[in-house]
Amino acid sequence: MFRTTGARGRRAMLRGAAAGAGFGAVALHAPAIIGQTKGPYAGTTLNGAAFQTTFFEYLKNYFPEFEEKTGIKVNFNMQAFPVYNQRTDLELSTRGSALDLINVTFIYSGRWIGANWVTNLSEFVNNPNMTPPDWDAADFVAGAQSAMQNAKGDTFGFAWEAGAMILSASRYDLIEKAGLKMPTTFDELVKLCDAIHGKDGVAAFTADRLHHWNWIPYLMGMGGRVFKDPPENLTPLLDTPEAAKSAEWYANLLVKYGPEGVLSYSDDQSMRSQMSGRANIRTQAITWHVPLAKHAESTVKNTVRYALMPPGPQGNFPGSNSHGLGIPAGSRKKEAAWEFIKWAMSKEMLTRIVKQHGYPSVCRRSVINSPEFKEALTLNGQDVASMYLQVLELGGKSGYMKYRTVPVFPQVGDKINKGIERIATKQQDAPAAMKQAQAEAIQDLQRAGYKLDL
Numbered sequence: 365m366f367r368t369t370g371a372r373g374r375r376a377m378l379r380g381a382a383a384g385a386g387f388g389a390v391a392l393h394a395p396a397i398i399g400q401t402k403g404p405y406a407g408t409t410l411n412g413a414a415f416q417t418t419f420f421e422y423l424k425n426y427f428p429e430f431e432e433k434t435g436i437k438v439n440f441n442m443q444a445f446p447v448y449n450q451r452t453d454l455e456l457s458t459r460g461s462a463l464d465l466i467n468v469t470f471i472y473s474g475r476w477i478g479a480n481w482v483t484n485l486s487e488f489v490n491n492p493n494m495t496p497p498d499w500d501a502a503d504f505v506a507g508a509q510s511a512m513q514n515a516k517g518d519t520f521g522f523a524w525e526a527g528a529m530i531l532s533a534s535r536y537d538l539i540e541k542a543g544l545k546m547p548t549t550f551d552e553l554v555k556l557c558d559a560i561h562g563k564d565g566v567a568a569f570t571a572d573r574l575h576h577w578n579w580i581p582y583l584m585g586m587g588g589r590v591f592k593d594p595p596e597n598l599t600p601l602l603d604t605p606e607a608a609k610s611a612e613w614y615a616n617l618l619v620k621y622g623p624e625g626v627l628s629y630s631d632d633q634s635m636r637s638q639m640s641g642r643a644n645i646r647t648q649a650i651t652w653h654v655p656l657a658k659h660a661e662s663t664v665k666n667t668v669r670y671a672l673m674p675p676g677p678q679g680n681f682p683g684s685n686s687h688g689l690g691i692p693a694g695s696r697k698k699e700a701a702w703e704f705i706k707w708a709m710s711k712e713m714l715t716r717i718v719k720q721h722g723y724p725s726v727c728r729r730s731v732i733n734s735p736e737f738k739e740a741l742t743l744n745g746q747d748v749a750s751m752y753l754q755v756l757e758l759g760g761k762s763g764y765m766k767y768r769t770v771p772v773f774p775q776v777g778d779k780i781n782k783g784i785e786r787i788a789t790k791q792q793d794a795p796a797a798m799k800q801a802q803a804e805a806i807q808d809l810q811r812a813g814y815k816l817d818l
Contacts, residue, residue, distance in 0.1 A: 405700045406435030412465030412704075413441045415448040416632050418651060419524055422721040423708055430707050436700050440465070444630045445574060449774070456481035459694040464701045466692055468521035470685040471576075473511045475771040482520045483691040488702045489519065499706060500730075507756060508686040508727040511769050521688025522709045523727035527649030528755035529581060529673055529682035530748070534638040534645075534656055536669035538563050546671035550585060550613075553645075553674055557621040560644060567623040570643035572631040575784035576777035578647065579614045581683055584764065585676020586610040590776065592817060594767040598809055599817040600776060602783070603795075603802035612794035615787040627788055639664060647673050649683065650724045650752055657743035658722045670748050672755070682755050684765050686727065724752060775808040 414420050420442060427438050443451065449469055455462055456476055468482060476482050488494045489501045504523055512521040533539055533546065538560045547553040561568035571578050580590065588606035592599040601607065618626055623643050626634075635652045637643035639662040646653070656668040673682040689709060691701045707713060714731050717723045722740040731737055732753070741749035767773065783801035786792040792800070809816060 403433060403435035405703065408435065408697060408700045409437045409439060410464040410697060410701055410704060411439050411441075411462060413443070413448060413452060413463055414467035415445040415469070416442045416630065417525070418655060418721075419717070419723060419725070422717050422723055423713075426713065426716070430704065433707070434700075434703055436703060438465075438704065444632075453774075456692055456694070460692075461694045461696050463692050464695040464697045465704060466690055467524075468512060468688040468690040470511055470527075470687055471768055471773050471777060473521070473688075474769045475774065477512075477514050477520045478771050481693050483693055483695070483698055484518050485520060485522070485690065485702070485705070486518045488699075494699070494702060495706065499710065503711065503728045503730050505727050505729050505732070505756070509688075511686050512688040512690070521690035522705060523686040523688045524709060525649075525651060525687045525725040526727050526756055527651060527683065527685045527687070527725060528752045529647060529684065530650050530653060530751050530755065531645065531647045531671045531673050532638065532653040532656055533669050533671075534643065534664040535560075535564070535566050535641060535667050537667045538566060538644065539669075546669065547674045549674050550582070550676045554617070557617070557645065561621050566641060567626075567637070567643040568621040569617055569645050570622055570626060570629070570634050570637045571618060571646060571648070572629045572634040573627060573781065573785075574631065575614075576780040577683055577685075579611065579780065579784055580767075581647070581673060581681045582614050582676065583607060583610045584681035585678055586613070587676075587678040590767040590773075590780075591770070595770045597817065598770060598772065598814050600802055600805040600809065602780065602805060603799045608794040608798045611784055611787055611798055615784055615794070619788050627785065638668075647682075649685070650748070650755075654722055654724045654741070654743065654748075665744065668744050670743060670746050670751060672751055680758070681764050682758065684755055684758070685768065724748070772809055772812050772814065775812075776805045779804045779808070 420440060424440065431437055449472060452463070452466055453472060468476060501519070505526065508523040508526040509519065512523060513519050531546065539545065539556065542559040544556050544559060547556050557568035583606070586606050586609060588604055588610055589601045591597065592601060623637055629637070631652060634646060635655060638646055638656055639659060641663050653670065656662055657665055673680065689705050691698050695701055711728060711730055714726045714728055715734065715736055718726060718731060718740045719736045724741050726732060726737070738749045741752065779801040783797045786797040787794050806816060806818070
């Protein structure tokens with residue numbers, strides 16, 4: 365766990381992080397603009413942060429335009445998913461002012477919004493002097509926005525990504541040579557991995573270490589659940605036979621068919637293992653699959669194929685989430701930060717990112733329904749746009765993702781991660797590992813004051 369000494373040390377660390385320092389972060393600095401910048405915020409600098417993602421990599425290309433238009437410079441830092449969430453949770457909890465723009469992470473949205481750690485953006489949206497009507501906040505898909513709102517309907521972030529989980533095979537040619545097709549069941553997925561693992565030096569499967577995202581669709585597909593009936597009843601169900609069976613199955617998928625070192629992979633490392641042709645199959649949010657067909661460094665553009673995630677014996681539960689761009693409550697530059705959000709999340713900017721970079725996870729309905737979006741998501745001849753919409757509709761109809769936005773999920777998710785790691789590294793068998801995860805989750809929930817059915 366990341367540790368600091370005292371509030372002053374924490375804030376100093378975060379100021380450094382926001383400026384792009386340390387931990388292998390990718391600093392996104394706008395190039396200097398020659399000449400006089402214009403706008404009411406000339407000379408203002410915003411510090412922002414998010415986890416590593418292609419969206420902000422694409423957006424940084426246009427930072428000079430934003431600075432020229434408004435006079436606002438943007439320092440934007442990206443870190444690995446767990447590092448970003450840990451640092452930001454700490455900063456928000458202290459009401460620090462080191463950050464002006466943040467990603468409101470799906471699994472933390474209930475916690476951050478419920479604690480009033482992020483700014484109510486409805487106040488900006490409803491102010492005609494701050495937001496013109498044609499910016500059209502209602503254009504954001506309701507399902508993606510639901511995690512960014514409180515019970516009253518106030519908005520605390522605008523979704524830049526709706527993560528719809530699908531399956532990709534970077535080397536579909538190896539699958540064809542084996543006389544097989546994309547898997548349509550869990551059993552077929554294992555059979556396929558058995559047939560292609562190691563062929564041409566390619567690992568059959570890859571994933572990142574965020575097991576509490578990657579494993580859950582397999583848990584649900586085998587009849588298990590994280591909580592009894594979220595958000596009302598948060599009694600954890602991690603020690604059931606279904607949970608142990610699916611955890612062992614998934615850990616085996618990683619260890620037996622993954623590339624060397626897969627248990628430590630970040631989401632970016634997993635993507636690059638496919639892009640380089642070192643690993644074949646992955647089930648993950650669509651954002652991480654598009655670069656296989658679009659990225660300049662991809663070596664698998666002509667062999668990549670896409671499919672819906674296969675269902676399990678008890679149904680199909682592909683992950684579906686959303687992340688939003690928000691403003692910390694402690695920021696001292698809220699109006700300038702809102703100018704950035706308006707610009708970054710405008711119809712015009714999102715359309716450009718779709719058209720020029722093929723970004724697949726926009727949340728504005730007008731952009732999703734555009735010819736540019738369908739064209740951008742036609743990947744190696746496949747209509748991937750239709751898969752994206754199918755997954756979002758599936759998650760919206762049944763509400764099976766409710767488990768993930770309860771305030772205590774980050775703590776429970778951490779227990780899940782550690783449980784899967786103990787199984788994969790043979791520290792414990794699956795029943796023992798999940799029993800320990802259950803006991804630790806119960807302790808966290810009881811400390812947080814939740815009533816459980818025990």
